[in-house]
Amino acid sequence: MEERVFKINSKEIDTTKKYILYCMESSQRIDYNYALYFAVKLADKIKKPLITVFNITDNYKHSNIRYYKFMIEGILKLREDFKKLGIKFVINKNSYTEGCKKFLKNASVVITDTNYLKTQRMWREYIGKISDVAVFEIESDVIVPVRLVSNKQEPYAMTIRPKIYGMMDRFITSIQITPPKIKSENFDIQSWDLDSVDDYINQLNIDKSVKPSENFIGGYDEAQKLLKIFIEEKLHRYKDLRSDPTVDYQSNLSPYIHFGQISPVKIVKDILKEYHIYDENVKSFFNELIVWRELARNFCFYNPLYNQYNGIPQWAKQTLEEHIKDKREYIYSISELEEGKTHDQYWNAAQRELLKTGKMHNYMRMYWAKKLIEWTKHPKEAFDIACYLNDKYELDGRDPNGYAGISWCFGTHDRPWQERKVFGKVRYMNDKGLERKFDIKKYVERFGRC
Ligand SMILES: Cc1cc2nc3c(=O)[nH]c(=O)nc-3n(C[C@H](O)[C@H](O)[C@H](O)COP(=O)(O)OP(=O)(O)OC[C@H]3O[C@@H](n4cnc5c(N)ncnc54)[C@H](O)[C@@H]3O)c2cc1C
Incomplete structure (x- = not known):
């Protein structure tokens, strides 16, 4: 546990204040929430009540119903679960910094979870700066804490893999969150408590044009259901079928992992109850969930240009720019792309x-x-x-995985390939590959029509 803890400022705990403050952001759950676990232990140790604050702002990139509905579905269930633990759960209609700031005056110590993106890191640094007391950040959403794995940007999955696997065992231990000794649920602090998800949505000034997903309902309970289905029905074929878009052999957990509604440690532990760690399918799944996901966090943590074209490797930039004058057969506007109106039926199906x-x-x-x-x-x-569309529409968007995934398509974490038109030495993909590998017409039948 200690290895997950990072002290953001050099201030001390002040036991004369009223409570311990946990500012929840990236770990929107109770189970395997290491930040909450740390907060409860500390509350018991210094004999203070614990309050948890969650801020909802309508002023964040691509605020739209799609992801607010999903997030608030999770939060409303969480509010009930916190009640059962006897911990005051305060929902605030405010930005992270302004929302947390309101509670600093009476806090003995502040606990936060971790986010690897620039804006969210700045929020935490700001809280560390303006707080008069100690602020601790807990790495709650990875298997191995990012700074421990490596002190630099790792170039490839193969360079980070042995580092993560070499330390992984000690980070997949169980934790049990028990009710704190001092209850705080009746603490006299105003919370923005409404009855339903719709009530919240109606009071938020967000983009209503991006419709909610027809496939996903938010919350830890839903994540658990999907995990169970994955372990019982899909994992045994994962290695061979995970890449096939015409079948459904991925876990579909990414929206839940993105909002911290389920922990990767919990996923790993549940899988290892049923499967051996050396099973080929487990190895393949852990390669995605642990190696590629944590490589993405390493990338965003150490490369400040992670969400920019200028953040791709020098060789990739050079080769792409040597081919800028190559003739492009099709050029599409952003709206043609957004609506899935290109000449390529496979691409359109993916966009739809x-x-x-x-x-x-x-x-x-x-x-x-x-x-x-x-x-x-x-x-x-x-x-x-790519960043705009990914962040606007993917439920799991605005995530290190998204920026690393897009950057990978431009050469990051990859090697040079045979030189060709437009792409230079950056890896190329074409429709013939889709036709050769999969019964891709099936995918078009599912999503291709308007
Ligand atoms: C251009 C591009 C954009 C992407 N955008 C996102 C994004 O916005 N958010 C996002 O979570 N993932 C993104 N990915 C990575 C990957 O496509 C998704 O994580 C995966 O499809 C999610 O589905 P799943 O949970 O069913 O995956 P599963 O195959 O079941 O994998 C389980 C988990 O492992 C992790 N994972 C799987 N593949 C990758 C990968 N290639 N890189 C990093 N982690 C991975 C995810 O957390 C995922 O939920 C992107 C990849 C590319 C190439």
Whole structure:
């Protein structure tokens, strides 16, 4: 546990104040929430009540019903679970910094969870700066804490894999969150408590044009159901079928993992109850859930340009720019792309899967982003459009995985390949590959029509 704890400022705990403050953001759950676990233990140790604050702002990138509905569904269930623990759960209609700031005056110590993106890191640093007391950040949403794995940006999955696997065992231990000794649920603090998700949505000034997903309901209970289905019905074929967009052999857990509604440690532990760690399918799944996911966190933590074209490797930038003058057969506007109106029926189907469900299949995400390089005048434009569409429509968007995934399509974490038109030495994908590998017409039948 201690290895997950990082002290943001150099201030001390002040036991004369009223409570311990946990500012929840990235770990929106109780189970395997290491930040909450740390907060409860500390509350018991210094004999203070614990209050948890969750801020909901309508002023964040791509605030839209799709992801607010999903997030608030999870939060309302969490509010009930906190009641059972006897911990005051305060919902605040405010930004993270302003919302947390309101509670600093009476806090003996502040606990936060961890986020690897620039804006969210700045929020925490700001709280650390303006707080008069100690602020601790707990790495709650990874198997191995990012700073421990490596002190630099790792170039490839193969360089980070042995580092993570070498330390993993000691981070997949069980934790049990018990009710704190001092109850706080009746603490006299105003919370923005409304009855339903719709009530919240109606009071938020958010984009109502991106419709909620037809496929996903938010909350830890829903994540658990999907995990159970995955372990019982899909995992035994994962290695062979995870890449096939015409079947459903992925876990579909990414929206839940993104909002911290389920912990990767919990996923790993549940799988290891049923499967051996050396099973080929488990190895393949852990390679995605642990190695690629934590490589994405390493990338965002150490590369400040993670969400920009300029953040791709030098060799990739050079080769792409040597081919800028190559003739592009098709150039599409952002609205043609957004509506899935290109000449390519596979790409359109992928875009429509995204619009409708809020989650594009992994293999199609690679094809989808690669094609943008072909259909725009400059790879920077392609990169920006990929980020825009990914962040606006993917339920799991605005996540290190998204920026690392897009950047991978532009050469990050990859090697140079045989040189060709437009792409230079950056890996290329084409429709023939989809036709050769999968019964891709089935995918078009599912999502291809308007
Ligand atoms: C262009 C592009 C954009 C992407 N955008 C996102 C995004 O916005 N959010 C996001 O979570 N993932 C993104 N990915 C990675 C990957 O496509 C998704 O994580 C995966 O499809 C989610 O579905 P799942 O949970 O059913 O996956 P599963 O195959 O069941 O994998 C389980 C978990 O492992 C992790 N994982 C799987 N594949 C990857 C990967 N390639 N890189 C990092 N972690 C991975 C995810 O947390 C995922 O939930 C992107 C990939 C590409 C190529």
